[in-house]
Amino acid sequence: AQTVTQSQPEMSVQEAETVTLSCTYDTSESDYYLFWYKQPPSRQMILVIRQEAYKQQNATENRFSVNFQKAAKSFSLKISDSQLGDAAMYFCALDMRFGAGTRLTVKP
């Protein structure tokens, strides 16, 4: 069975600072795909970043990057230079299984 665990229900960051959201997962597959999705308040879920498990290089999308540790089954999201618009629920996903989410607050 595939499981995704996000152990931080809430996180807070000062505008322009860096924050890291944690995610661990479990799967018996060797090839799989990991995702971070963002759900702004009252808005649709959108993809932030994607990582293919067979690629050792960590994915990066502008201010968003991941730290993918395959052996440890860890997949954290780093947001650099945080902006007010980054405030949202962030969900880690393995294939179509999602974690419980982390609510990120950005303080001006």
Next chain:
Amino acid sequence: KAGVTQTPRYLIKTRGQQVTLSCSPISGHRSVSWYQQTPGQGLQFLFEYFSETQRNKGNFPGRFSGRQFSNSRSEMNVSTLELGDSALYLCASSLARIRTANTGELFFGEGSRLTVL
């Protein structure tokens, strides 16, 4: 092109009733997955359909069922509603798939908010 469309957006039912929710995926997307979102549980995977076949199923009771039509539109049904079924039900469509793994981005609809009284 048009995004994922879910109907109805809001609905109120009473315990014991049944409900059917509809999802129209992005044109060309053959995979449709359903999720239940509640404040404490995050997104819980219900099931996924690919080319009219249920490919994956989450840990929900048999009261939750779904189907997919030849045009990829999907419906989910919940029978004998319980208070705990109150939630936002999200549908997502995807283009890319290899074997049983979703390889591509999920595109989500705005959801159907169900309230059970």
